[in-house]
């Protein structure tokens with residue numbers, strides 16, 4: 001589904017992402033972890049066309065080369081994302097947010113009625129159907145994050161990239177969210193690429209985990225393998241020493 | 244009608260009011276002129292509402308684009324020898340393409356609202372210079388009589404003053420622009436505009452082509468502004484560059500939009516009625532201070548009154564538990580948008 005080779009992104013002299021290869025298959029939930037400043041968000045931004053990667057970067061999605069595409073074209077191709085700092089349309093209602101997701105996120109053009117149906121389904125999927133008429137900015141943060149996910153789901157994507165969607169949530173909310181992410185794959189067939197700081201959430205949900213440090217991939221494996229990986233443990237300890 | 248056009252009944256009522264408005268003052272060229280100018284500035288403000296209110300692109304070359312519309316219409320009609328009714332759409336599309344280009348460049352380069360306003364203000368100055376300088380085409384600062392659209396013939400046949408016929412032509416364009424606005428804001432375009440205005444990056448991330456929608460807004464605004472400019476010259480029956488300056492058009496249109504209420508469906512017409520009333524009073528008592536007074540008014544409005552009279556009146560009535568009733572056409576998100 002998503003195949004990338006040698007993803008590189010520099011900010012002036014700083015190499016934020018340094019030659020990362022990755023592959024995300026159909027129906028997979030892949031975690032992306034790493035200390036603060038490792039380049040995780042930058043990696044998402046290069047994949048989704050928010051940032052232009054360096055020349056040598058190759059990224060294909062469903063067989064299509066997406067390196068040169070704009071963010072909106074990548075979204076329409078079925079690759080959606082959420083943001084580390086939540087970005088719902090605050091002045092719109094919850095329902096309008098989801099309708100916007102459904103209306104614009106597909107290559108075919110769909111009718112208003114069809115978009116509204118998809119929006120209702122997406123809100124029900126994350127459990128926000130009761131809040132449909134509320135103004136989005138009045139939702140608590142946890143629900144704004146669910147709405148951001150619903151807005152992506154409403155476009156019926158193939159793959160969603162989640163950027164620290166669990167941060168700031170209570171343990172109960174994280175449990176619920178992890179369950180929603182599993183259902184995303186099991187019920188809707190959507191693959192997930194998920195950056196997360198909260199280890200319990202991602203270790204219990206992901207099929208496979210990629211570890212990034214200083215822009216480089218330092219490990220990849222099942223949650224079990226990653227937990228026991230010497231290099232990863234050191235990377236995290238090192239990062240903690242610095243801070 | 245309401246199914247086809249949300250709030251269509253309300254628009255029909257407003258339309259009826261303006262159809263009847265000239266009847267008591269038909270004989271007075273002055274009052275008919277005031278009514279015409281009211282609708283013309285409502286028309287400019289509708290364009291500004293679309294491109295600035297809904298798209299954060301502050302076009303400060305409305306005078307210039309209006310002049311492009313008016314001069315181009317006259318030049319095409321004259322040089323090709325066709326009716327101004329055929330020349331006007333061509334001129335409007337030309338102005339639309341100028342608007343589109345400005346929006347396209349600004350969106351591609353992620354210009355802020357400040358940068359767009361500086362860019363367009365510069366273009367305004369260029370256009371103003373060109374209108375004066377291209378003497379051969381525009382008659383320079385002396386201008387030329389502007390009596391296109393064979394309206395005096397119609398007036399004669401109907402036995403009414405030409406100014407009254409001009410008024411009804413303006414009214415027809417105003418109502419058409421209102422229908423277009425209401426349809427636009429309640430369509431997919433309205434949702435895209437709102438998403439872009441709130442958060443461009445989030446809008447892009449869900450598949451909205453920000454550059455495309457901003458360019459469309461720029462095109463539509465350019466078309467409406469060119470039509471308004473052409474009718475402004477026709478209403479004056481004489482065209483000179485002084486009709487199309489920043490002070491004569493842009494400042495007034497901005498005041499109209501802000502007074503009425505940005506992103507309010509009826510903001511432009513409510514604002515235009517208020518501003519034209521003020522104009523009429525100033526014209527009688529303080530004509531020389533007109534520009535200074537409107538300039539000061541604009542500053543005050545931006546500082547203290549950005550939500551406009553419609554929102555203020557609604558708040559006032561809500562405080563007293565009275566409802567105005569009847570939505571005014573926009574989506575909820577649009578209608579509640581007030582202070583920036």
Ligand SMILES: Nc1ncnc2c1ncn2[C@@H]1O[C@H](COP(=O)(O)OP(=O)(O)O)[C@@H](O)[C@H]1O
Pocket residue numbers: 011014016034035036037038039040041042043
């Ligand atoms: N737009 C930017 N301009 C300059 N430097 C940036 C930018 N975005 C991120 N960085 C830098 O790139 C590195 C990686 O950042 P980021 O991808 O946000 O890390 P993570 O998401 O893993 O915490 C950091 O050193 C950060 O300061």
Ligand SMILES: [Mg+2]
Pocket residue numbers: 040041042084
């Ligand atoms: Mg990050």
